[in-house]
Amino acid sequence: MNDASNRILAELLEARTGQQLPPSRRWRIGTALSGLYRELGITHLDQLIAMMAQSRDSVLAQRVVEALLNNETYFFRDRAVFDQLAQATLPELAKRRADRRHLSIWSAGCSTGQEALSLAMLFCEQESRWAGWTIDIIGTDVSRSVIEVARKGCYSPFEIQRGLGMVQMLQWFEESPDGWCASDRLKRMVRFQTHSILEPLPATSPFDLILCRNLLLYFAGENRARVYNRLAAALAPDGFLMLGAGETVIGHTEQFLPETGMVGIYSQTRAGIARRSEMRRCDTAA
Amino acid sequence: MTSCLIVDDSRVIRKVSRHILEAMGFAVDEAGNGLEAIDFCQQAMPDLILLDWNMPVMSGIEFIKLLRSTDKGDRPKVVFCTTENDAAHIRAAIQAGANEYVMKPFDRETLQIKLQLIGIA
Numbered sequence: 001m002n003d004a005s006n007r008i009l010a011e012l013l014e015a016r017t018g019q020q021l022p023p024s025r026r027w028r029i030g031t032a033l034s035g036l037y038r039e040l041g042i043t044h045l046d047q048l049i050a051m052m053a054q055s056r057d058s059v060l061a062q063r064v065v066e067a068l069l070n071n072e073t074y075f076f077r078d079r080a081v082f083d084q085l086a087q088a089t090l091p092e093l094a095k096r097r098a099d100r101r102h103l104s105i106w107s108a109g110c111s112t113g114q115e116a117l118s119l120a121m122l123f124c125e126q127e128s129r130w131a132g133w134t135i136d137i138i139g140t141d142v143s144r145s146v147i148e149v150a151r152k153g154c155y156s157p158f159e160i161q162r163g164l165g166m167v168q169m170l171q172w173f174e175e176s177p178d179g180w181c182a183s184d185r186l187k188r189m190v191r192f193q194t195h196s197i198l199e200p201l202p203a204t205s206p207f208d209l210i211l212c213r214n215l216l217l218y219f220a221g222e223n224r225a226r227v228y229n230r231l232a233a234a235l236a237p238d239g240f241l242m243l244g245a246g247e248t249v250i251g252h253t254e255q256f257l258p259e260t261g262m263v264g265i266y267s268q269t270r271a272g273i274a275r276r277s278e279m280r281r282c283d284t285a286a
Numbered sequence: 287m288t289s290c291l292i293v294d295d296s297r298v299i300r301k302v303s304r305h306i307l308e309a310m311g312f313a314v315d316e317a318g319n320g321l322e323a324i325d326f327c328q329q330a331m332p333d334l335i336l337l338d339w340n341m342p343v344m345s346g347i348e349f350i351k352l353l354r355s356t357d358k359g360d361r362p363k364v365v366f367c368t369t370e371n372d373a374a375h376i377r378a379a380i381q382a383g384a385n386e387y388v389m390k391p392f393d394r395e396t397l398q399i400k401l402q403l404i405g406i407a
Contacts, residue, residue: 167380
């Protein structure tokens, strides 16, 4: 595998998604593309680059991009975070939205849907607290193939047990020939759509809560700033942004500040709210 | 140190599971079937039992039913670890007193999360 081919792939990924594939992460290219190699009957990257160059449409390039995206996810990833959501963040949002009893939540970079479904389970398991509320959860991802999986909501035995206890598995999923499939009750609470986080917002914003975990680390420089602008524009002025463990806004943006007493939760600053208004005006005009 | 008994008739599975559990800080012992496991438990009740379903001499489900009916047999956390991955088997395991259920194949992270869920990791 030569550096030029790696660079071509990194440029393709960045052009299509804004995500970076720096030299330090290029070790995973071979593994990520191994399924595609087998399917195409090739053995190395240079052959793939040649095939893409000869291809008359962008289908192969899109498949390469989708294979390069890191779609790692599992149910209740970082349990402590979901415990905090259940015990502190959502109760606070419940107070702030007591008048309209509606919560709108965005799982940004949702991959195959486990995060959005985990949220849905969280609400269903606190049935009495949320009785009479409308909970709207939208999951988005730039990859069409993972959104198809998320919409179907069916998982292999390996996937379903990653993060779920046996009781939750039986309670919220049904065994079928397609795998373990999310119950209708969960599915009614979640919607999935293909969307690049660099593009204008899903139509249902502003959101009361945005989960954008383990996604910003793939963006740098101008694109990372654009993502923060999109998040600021999509979040209600008194809503919460949740980032992944090990991610922080500090040193990256002045639009968000850590929320006191909640790990990984951020609120908008005045600058963020101003940016939000500006972005929403631009999107409307466009 | 938290003790774990691995009950599986496959030497390979026992070896892999031992490797994972020792890396997680458990003191590990092994048994090749349910009857051997009962003998072991009568001498020293472990904190955790990782249990296969299909085994010669005494199956996993027979073992857990017997274990739960013995003195102090309610103490160990029992996690089924099996290729039987349908809902009916999981329900039967719950009914027999299992604390968690891991379907093969699994990875270290999956097992670790399951053990966290039952408060043992």
